[in-house]
Amino acid sequence: METNHVCHILQIQGHTLALIWRLSIRGFFFTTGHACSFNRLQLSAAFVATEIFYFIPAGISLFVNTFGWDIMGIIFAAKVFNVCDRIDAFNWFCVYQLLETIFSCISVSIMRRHLMVWAIFAPRFVFSSILLLLSSTFGLLDSTNYRRQKRADKSK
Amino acid sequence: MHVCQLMSEHLILLSVGHTYGPHNPHMEQKLHQMDDILNTILSQIDSSTNCEVAFIFGDHGMTEDGNHGGGTYDETNAGLFAHYSPNCGDFGPSLNISGQEVGSYSNDAFQSINQIDLVPTISLLLGLPIPYANLGGVVPALLPPLQHKPEHIVNELVEAPFTATALALNAAQVWNYLTTYSSSANKLPQEAMSEIESILSKATDRFRDAISGDGFDSISYREACGLYKYFLSQATDLGKQIWTRFDTFGMGIGIILLISSLMMRVPFLSIYPTFAIERIDPRSMKQNDSVIAQRKRLVLSLVTLIFVVFHCMIMTFSNSYILSEQSIVIFMVSFLCTIETVFRFIFSVSSGSLSWMHVLCPILTMLCVRINSFVTGHGQDPMIRKYWAHHTHIFLMSLFVLVITRVSYFLLRTKRIRHSIIHSMLDITALLCLAISWIEKRSIDIARHGYRSSAIAINLCAVGILLSAIDLYSRFMNHRKQSSRNDVNTFHDVNVCLFHFLIFTVTVTGPSAATSSLLILIHIYAFWFISNEKGVQKV
Numbered sequence: 001m002e003t004n005h006v007c008h009i010l011q012i013q014g015h016t017l018a019l020i021w022r023l024s025i026r027g028f029f030f031t032t033g034h035a036c037s038f039n040r041l042q043l044s045a046a047f048v049a050t051e052i053f054y055f056i057p058a059g060i061s062l063f064v065n066t067f068g069w070d071i072m073g074i075i076f077a078a079k080v081f082n083v084c085d086r087i088d089a090f091n092w093f094c095v096y097q098l099l100e101t102i103f104s105c106i107s108v109s110i111m112r113r114h115l116m117v118w119a120i121f122a123p124r125f126v127f128s129s130i131l132l133l134l135s136s137t138f139g140l141l142d143s144t145n146y147r148r149q150k151r152a153d154k155s156k
Numbered sequence: 157m158h159v160c161q162l163m164s165e166h167l168i169l170l171s172v173g174h175t176y177g178p179h180n181p182h183m184e185q186k187l188h189q190m191d192d193i194l195n196t197i198l199s200q201i202d203s204s205t206n207c208e209v210a211f212i213f214g215d216h217g218m219t220e221d222g223n224h225g226g227g228t229y230d231e232t233n234a235g236l237f238a239h240y241s242p243n244c245g246d247f248g249p250s251l252n253i254s255g256q257e258v259g260s261y262s263n264d265a266f267q268s269i270n271q272i273d274l275v276p277t278i279s280l281l282l283g284l285p286i287p288y289a290n291l292g293g294v295v296p297a298l299l300p301p302l303q304h305k306p307e308h309i310v311n312e313l314v315e316a317p318f319t320a321t322a323l324a325l326n327a328a329q330v331w332n333y334l335t336t337y338s339s340s341a342n343k344l345p346q347e348a349m350s351e352i353e354s355i356l357s358k359a360t361d362r363f364r365d366a367i368s369g370d371g372f373d374s375i376s377y378r379e380a381c382g383l384y385k386y387f388l389s390q391a392t393d394l395g396k397q398i399w400t401r402f403d404t405f406g407m408g409i410g411i412i413l414l415i416s417s418l419m420m421r422v423p424f425l426s427i428y429p430t431f432a433i434e435r436i437d438p439r440s441m442k443q444n445d446s447v448i449a450q451r452k453r454l455v456l457s458l459v460t461l462i463f464v465v466f467h468c469m470i471m472t473f474s475n476s477y478i479l480s481e482q483s484i485v486i487f488m489v490s491f492l493c494t495i496e497t498v499f500r501f502i503f504s505v506s507s508g509s510l511s512w513m514h515v516l517c518p519i520l521t522m523l524c525v526r527i528n529s530f531v532t533g534h535g536q537d538p539m540i541r542k543y544w545a546h547h548t549h550i551f552l553m554s555l556f557v558l559v560i561t562r563v564s565y566f567l568l569r570t571k572r573i574r575h576s577i578i579h580s581m582l583d584i585t586a587l588l589c590l591a592i593s594w595i596e597k598r599s600i601d602i603a604r605h606g607y608r609s610s611a612i613a614i615n616l617c618a619v620g621i622l623l624s625a626i627d628l629y630s631r632f633m634n635h636r637k638q639s640s641r642n643d644v645n646t647f648h649d650v651n652v653c654l655f656h657f658l659i660f661t662v663t664v665t666g667p668s669a670a671t672s673s674l675l676i677l678i679h680i681y682a683f684w685f686i687s688n689e690k691g692v693q694k695v
Contacts, residue, residue, distance in 0.1 A: 010514060010689040012496060015427060016456045019463060020521065021683060023489045027525035028679075030482035032665065032672055033534035042535025045664040049611035061614075061664040065535065068661030069676065072654055076680055079650045084688045091424050096468055098421065102414045104472040109407040111473075113400065115216075115225040120475045128472075145632060145646075 014088035018077075021089075022096050025073030034066055036127040037120070041066060067134065074135050078142035087146060094139050101125075101132040166190060177222035198239055207244035207300060209281065212237040215271065225475065236269060244300050253296045253319055255382030257375060262382040265389035269295050272392070276326045286329045291395045293388030294319075294326045296381065317366070320377045323384035324363055330391050331356055344398060352390045359383030427457065445507060452499040459495060463488050486525055493522035514689065517682045524679035531675070533668040538597040545668035551594055554670035555587050561677060562587075562655065575627075579652050582620040586659050589613040594667045610663060617660035624653035 012020070034040060045065035046058035064071075081090040104125040111117055169186055176182045194212065201208040214234035216224045224231045255262030272292035279286045280294060296319040331353075338344040359380055366376035467488065471477045477484065496518040504510035533543025544550065566580040589609040596606030627649050658676070662669040 010500065010510075012686060012689075013427060013453055013457060013460075015425075015464075016460045016492065016496075017687060019460050020489065020492050020518075020686075023463075023467070023485050023492070024521055024525050024679060024683070027482075027485045027489055028528060028672070028676055030485060031525065031528040031531070032669065033532070033536075036478065036481070042665070044535050044537060044666070048664050048666075049607050049614055051605070051607065064657075064661055065664040068657065068664070072657055072661070072676070075650065075654060075657075076683075079647055080684055080687050083644070083647045084684075086687055088426050089687070091421065095418065095421050095425060096464060098414065098418050099464070100468040100472065102411065102418060103469045105407070105411050105414060107472040109402075109404070109411065112402050113227060114475075116475045120478050121472075124472065124478050148632075 014086060015092045017086065017089045018092035018096060021073065021077050022093055025070055025077075028069040028073070032069055036124045038123055067130065070131055071134060071138075074138050078138050082142055082146050087143075090139065090142070094135055097128070097132050097135045101128045104128045166193070173218050173222045175222070178218055178220065201239065201241045204241050205243060206241070208241040209244070209300065210239045211274070211278070211298075212239075213274070223476075238298050240300055253378060253381050255385055257379045258382035258386065262386040265293070265385045266296075266382075269298075270392070276329075280322050280325075286326055288329070289333055290326075291330060291333070291392050293330075293385055293392065294322045296323070296385075317377055320363055320366065320380045320384070323381055323388070324360070327356060327359065327384045327387050330388060334391060334394075342398070344394070348394050348397075352387055352394065355383060355387040355390060359387055445503070448499065448503050448506065452496075455495060455499075456492070459492060463492070482529070486529060489525050490522045493518040513685070517685050520682040521679055521686070524675045524682070528672050528675045531668050531671045534665050534672070536666065536668075538594055538667050539600065543668055545671050546598065546666075548595065548598065551667040551670045552591060554674050555591050557674055558659075558670065558677075559584055559587050565651070565655075576652075579620060579623065579656075582616050582623075583655055583659060586613040586616040586620075586656075586663070589616070590659070590663055590670075598667070613663045614660065617656050617663065620656035621653060621660070624649060624656060628653065 033042065041062060042065050043062070045061045046053060048061060050057070077093055078090055081087055081093070104121070108117065108121050108125045111121055114121065169190060172180075172182050172186045197210060201210055213236040217230050217232065217234045218224045219226070219228065219230050254266045255264075270292060272290070273295050275290050275292045276286045276294045277292075277298050279290075280299070299319060299322060334344065334349070334352075338349065362376050362383055363380040366373050366380055369376065467484065471481070471484070497515060500510060500515045500518070504515055531545045533540070533546050536543065536546075538546050540546070562580055562583050566576055589612045593606035593609035593613065596604040596609070628646070631646055631649065658673055662673045665672075
């Protein structure tokens with residue numbers, strides 16, 4: 001009983017836990033020198049192993065360089081929330097990303113004639129939609145896995 | 157006419173505006189300084205023996221707080237000041253050309269000056285052809301009086317033929333551009349084209365009348381001017397309509413799709429954890445503890461709500477917030493984690509049953525993100541000796557710690573030794589290759605570029621990721637048959653895959669990423685610890 005008391009206090013609610021994780025992986029995205037803008041892409045990532053530009057390997061390198069931390073964060077979140085039986089937190093995690101994309105879509109649409117639309121708002125929208133794609137892909141994989149497990153448990 | 161071109165840009169005024177706004181002593185000081193500069197330039201011009209002109213204009217205005225970029229009146233309107241030296245002669249009533257003779261619609265075209273109108277005006281003043289793709293219209297009021305006045309014409313009417321010619325040249329250029337564009341690139345709407353064509357032909361007729369008539373027909377010239385200007389403004393409007401097009405229908409569909417996908421997610425959301433609530437009977441808890449728990453939930457939920465509304469919704473509408481997102485994100489993480497820690501500390505003081513790890517973990521998550529902002533030089537050439545994270549000792553130490561972490565993780569799970577050894581060896585070899593490649597890249601000798609070892613590291617990681625993916629896939633497929641709960645093993649496999657991926661990311665980011673990767677590992681550990689706090693230890 002004593003442990004349960006402690007856990008009742010300790011336990012962070014799903015929506016807060018998801019926000020902490022989301023903000024901290026976003027923090028890692030920014031603190032590793034990235035930003036939501038095309039001129040801040042770390043182009044040197046394309047030339048780590050070669051001197052000549054090869055389209056596909058260079059593209060993969062650049063993509064991993066930019067979104068690697070986020071991909072890791074998303075996969076880890078999906079897995080951790082699954083293993084710790086906190087699928088509620090992962091739901092919130094996906095909803096936050098979705099909310100962000102919806103609002104940046106709306107903001108880009110409203111400010112389509114703003115001077116800074118191509119420099120700031122549109123790249124921000126592109127980055128957030130890529131993150132949405134990533135989180136929904138891994139979320140989908142993970143939730144299929146999770147449901148299968150649940151079903152398997154029940155049948156057992 | 158003697159042409160001398162001088163261009164100078166006073167950016168400092170812009171910086172002062174951005175920093176202090178328009179209503180600030182600094183702005184006043186700067187404006188006085190600007191006045192002095194202009195005074196000097198203009199008096200130089202005035203004392204010249206040639207005809208000189210100075211155009212002074214801003215490319216945008218500013219809001220009350222010194223920003224610009226939006227579409228308000230204050231931002232899109234700026235001053236324009238043109239000064240001709242006395243030697244250019246007397247302007248007289250030439251400024252009066254206003255399209256009044258043609259009608260109010262033409263008069264409107266003379267009422268405002270767009271920035272694009274400066275292109276043909278300045279081109280003509282410089283004696284250059286109007287640029288091929290120009291869409292602006294000459295501003296008659298800015299053209300200089302004629303130097304050589306024909307004697308038989310009354311002085312006050314002399315400018316009309318000159319202005320009409322300038323406008324005719326301008327109209328011909330714009331029409332040429334529009335027809336070429338319409339036939340070669342995109343077909344322009346037929347109706348609009350024939351409408352502006354009729355205005356153009358009317359204008360040309362009036363111009364022809366004015367030239368061919370015997371005697372000087374000032375009215376015809378003025379009418380021609382008005383019609384040409386009207387044509388030019390209509391052409392600009394047509395351009396605005398066709399070139400700045402947005403697929404608003406598509407945007408609407410996109411937003412609706414996104415919102416409906418959100419709606420589908422909402423039923424699965426709950427603000428209560430999926431477990432533990434029924435397991436714990438609140439009555440069995442001490443009164444004090446339950447109050448602390450409730451308060452903590454309330455405060456954190458409130459803060460979460462505010463942060464989500466700000467970060468996911470409001471922030472996307474402001475360019476300055478988007479630019480400083482990094483500081484905002486770090487602040488929010490710190491704030492959330494600090495609140496959590498404070499509550500845990502209070503609880504630990506009051507009941508004394510919390511280990512220090514429980515109290516410090518939230519702070520640890522926050523610290524990792526914060527410390528990582530001091531690690532700089534990601535994606536920069538390792539040869540640049542500016543960043544401390546590029547220092548050989550630091551990245552070698554970090555790589556060494558990564559190796560140790562990997563080995564200890566391997567030792568923790570020795571169930572499937574053969575299988576794990578392959579993955580661990582892949583990682584450790586990749587890390588060694590990285591160390592070699594960065595030492596080579598850091599050397600000043602350009603021939604030692606470390607491409608080979610980088611390539612080996614990347615390939616090793618790729619192989620590792622592929623192997624883990626195959627593992628995960630087979631495990632996923634086996635779930636149906638075995639129907640056993642092997643979460644923990646899947647978790648382990650995912651972690652191995654993530655480690656390969658981490659090394660991949662570190663490889664393509666550069667030496668400073670080694671330190672960052674250590675921080676992210678600590679961060680991941682702390683976060684796992686927080687998420688897993690629920691009594692029943694599974695892992």
